[in-house]
Amino acid sequence: MTTLDVPPPDITRGAVADLRHTRQRRRLGDTQWGELAYRVYTTAFFCLVIVIMISGAIGDDPVSPSAVVDIAELGPKWAGLLLSLVILGGVRSGSRGGPLALEAADVQHLLLSPADRTTTLRRPTLGLLGYGIFTGTAVMAVTGSFISQRVPGGTAEFVWAGALFGAVLTATMFGSALLTCSRLLPRWLLIGTAWILLAWSVADIADRVPGSPTSLAGDLLFWPMRRGTPGLAWVAVAIVLVVVGTLTVGGLSIEAARRRTQLVGQLRFAVTQQDLRSVVLLRRQLASEVPRNRRWFPVPALVARKWPIFGRDLHSVSHWPLIRIARVTVLVCGAALAARAMFSGTTPLLVVAGAATFIAATDATEGLSQEVDHPTLLESYPMAQGDVLLRHLVAPCVVMALAGCLGLAVTYAFDPSTEVLRVGAIGLLTASLSAVAGAAISIVSQIEVDTGSDVLMTPEVAGPRLVIRTVWPPLVAVAGFLPVLVAANVGSGDPASAAAVTALPVLMLVAAVFGWVRFRDNIHASMAEAMPG
Amino acid sequence: MAKRRKSKSAKPTVAAVSTHGLEKTYGEVTALAEIDLEVPQGEAVVLVGHNGSGKSTLLGLLAGTMEPTDGSVEISGSAPDSTKARMRRSWLPDNPVLYDDLTVKEHLEYVSRLHGGAGDEELLDTLIERLGLYERRDNLPSQFSRGLRQKTAIAVAMCRPFSLLLVDEPFVGLDSSGRATMLDLLDEAASGGATLIVATHDPDVIDRFDRGLVMSNGELTWDGPASELRDHLGSSVPHPD
Structure with missing residues (x-):
């Protein structure tokens, strides 16, 4: 044994960076580029078909003036409900060690080492945020273009509004998940707040209570119809959540991270295999849901x-x-x-x-x-x-x-x-x-039944x-x-x-x-x- | 093999491991019930008990991979999650956890560097050779058998500086030479002044330790000199899996 002094941060940072670089180089070396290109092509084609199908189903006849009023009134509230749901989902994911799904070896060798955890987790966190926000932005931009087919307002305006709402939606979801998993604030407080936001949003739709905070964010999606600015406050909220979450993610629970590590991979595999039973069982394990004695x-x-x-x-x-x-x-x-x-x-x-x-x-x-x-x-x-x-x-x-x-x-x-x-x-x-x-x-x-028909299919x-x-x-x-x-x-x-x-x-x-x-x-x-x- | 020799240096004031009222429950199931334990620096402790007795849970709590439901753990006076504790503690779990895309040598190099042990190429090579992995040092452990993966995990746990070694079932999957090397490495770590806590079902190794702990149903039911442990257990000595 040599010394037991904590190594300087630049030493551990360098070791983490080199480890990741070596692994990335090896993974890229093993990549089948032809197969990857085919997968990208088929995914893009599938997405295009879906978009065209939805676009066709929505149609392009303008809705009646009274319906326009209803959409302008109720649309932001429903979009706010969506935001409330993703916040709740984010907080629940964070309380179970999410949103990061680390490898077991990363938990064992990186998070249990003296390397600063926040610095170590920064790269996977930013990668997740980048991918998530990009996907959310793209999906909601397409949604914006669908909305523009039926209501007054320029397509470009709706696409931009949708993209902004999508970015806020996903950033808020990941930000709340990161903040919860960082354990900076008590879990009960964040889960309670998320449920209150959801209940408020539902009550707002039912016209029981006025103006839920998340409905304000919904204004962003319908901005070309309403031209209100208060929704921009949610841009600031999303940024704050993401920044604070990223800077404090090192406080995550190792126990929750390990449990998630063991189960998330299996869960993804079960989803790709359409194995609902395994999904249910793994989700229960992820939530530590065990029968009562x-x-x-x-x-x-x-x-x-x-x-x-x-x-x-x-x-x-x-x-x-x-x-x-x-x-x-x-x-x-x-x-x-x-x-x-x-x-x-x-x-x-x-x-x-x-x-x-x-x-x-x-x-x-x-x-x-x-x-x-x-x-x-x-x-x-x-x-x-x-x-x-x-x-x-x-x-x-x-x-x-x-x-x-x-x-x-x-x-x-x-x-x-x-x-x-x-x-x-x-x-x-x-x-x-x-x-x-x-x-x-x-x-x-x-239950497997062997009829021999699969072979001939x-x-x-x-x-x-x-x-x-x-x-x-x-x-x-x-x-x-x-x-x-x-x-x-x-x-x-x-x-x-x-x-x-x-x-x-x-x-x-x-x-x-x-x-x-x-x-x-x-x-x-x-x-x-x-x-x- | 002779009982290990421990270097006697100045008596440390802070215990290597200290727990107070340590509890771990899963819903209504109590995995660990109010464990009060103090292990002085340099002591070699063997932890025995039947399956489900709480050995792995106790080690997981000391390793910082689990969080107590109640009570507290200190590693050399620090919280188990602190940087200082992470520096001092090396953890060898019962199931080898390795990267699929790093070779044996790369595992040791990076883990050693992460703990500030860079530059000791000779130490890493010696360790690899002693565990019989020299021919395979540039191979990926993902292609290894259970025994070779266990040897790699042992090398990874031993290649870095530590003052506390926590080991859960180290002999599972090892051949006789691997087992002998593991025992030698444990002896050397103890001789170097490190504290050892080893959970095992193997009754043949009990005598090598200073102190024995017996766990049953999440409780510490016996704590005494390892030399008396065999007598205490009598015919109920747990057999290897």
Whole structure:
């Protein structure tokens, strides 16, 4: 051993820089440039197709003068809600060690060395900020050009306004995440502030309280229509957050950084593989979400004895951590409120409501997921595999229906009318069952079935098949809100009757999915038999 | 092998490791419960206990990779996250953590430089040679077996100056020569005045240490001379994994 004096900063800075330079040189040396160019080309082409499709869907007919007034009034509030959501997302990410996803070796060798952590983390931080802000700016600039297609104002003005709003949006998100992870301020204070901003923003949209601070930032996006300047204050806020966050990022928790390091890579891989189950599990680990030791409620012995699968699922629910209960409740109540807004004419909220119940149902179907996670155990039961899987759907339906009742009650509290109760009761039934059906498709599809068909599939067939397998489960959940959508557009007829009529095909779809879960093995066996050779 | 020889210098006043009411919980699960521990500078401590007893958690807290739920840790009188503590402490986790795109030699060079130990090429080469990595010094550890990766991680932990060495299960995956070298390196570090805290399931190495600690269910259940540890454990000596 030589000396135990802390080395001068320039020595450690030089070592960190040289280490990174060596690694970068080696990585660049290993890069397949042809493949990279092809990936850039396909990504750019895909983005272009998306932009053209959205542009075509939006159309270019100017909206009516009254709609222009509505957009000028409500647009900034919705943009403010988006900002509130990204701030909350940033703060939550920061509280879990984000937004940086460092390599395990960087944590072990750089962050545990005497090198100054803020200096060491500056380069990855600036890289993340640069990439994030560039992407946000580009996406919102394109959004600005879409807006300009329908409302008065020059395209260039909207593109610039969108770009500025996008930069503020992403800078604020990363700035709040960095500030939270730096632990400069208490975590509860930042999370509390983010929730207050979100609640204020929602209340502002509902005209319950005036002018939420984030709506001011929304003014930036609609500046060509409003010409207000107060939104520029958010530019300063974003800059301050980014600068303070970058200068204090060295205060991050090593424990959180290590946990994130271990999980983020797996999470990204799971996302690229459309492996929703792994995404759910890894996200829970990232949030340190573990089941409670003590139960919320006892499961009657009679139930567990008579219906062991249902009893097992109730056991699972009885150990849910508080955060999961809160998440399912918030998602289902949010879906119910979105459905109410859809009933008033905001049709796009159909997707929001469906997505929210689908996510909630992936939590509610934990018992089914656990079964699928342990295929050897599943095969060992003395009953048909499909029968076991189907029985696992009973408890999630009960959970989703109970959460739906709460959602309906919250909606009724906002709008105490009999129409809400009548249409809502039908929507509750279809939405709960459809969400469970969607989650069941997603989970049961993970079970490998060898029919030999994949081998024979051409890329032209395999690609769309993959897209359908990814999009189909949430679409089934979205279908659960079709009765509410139809009721909203029934005109002079009875909305509840229209909803009831639409509920029938939705329930048939759910029955078909449940049937598929039950007889999937038999279907695949028949298909394999029918295959030539 | 003979019991290690420790150089007796002036008695230090500040403990190398000191914990007070140290607790770590995960939700409702208590991984570590109110650990009060003082390890003087230069002492070699062996930490034993069954799986899940809290050994790795205790080492993680001392290494600064975990944060206590309650209580405090001091490394030579400093907070475990301080620059001074990071300078003094070397941490060899149970699972080798290495860069996929740096060679063995580059790992040692950069880690040594990060700790102000630049320029001692001879020391690095000797270390690489003793661990049987000389032929592979310019290879990437990502292509190594578990045992070779463990040897690389040992070299990385030992190539820099330290006064406290924390080691978690160092013999996992090592062949007999690697194990012997590891033991020699531990002996040399102790002879040089460093404090050692080594968690192991290997009962054969217990006698080489000054002090033994036994952990069970997150608590320190026994603390005494390592020479008496084997008697204390009796037939319940944990077996290697």
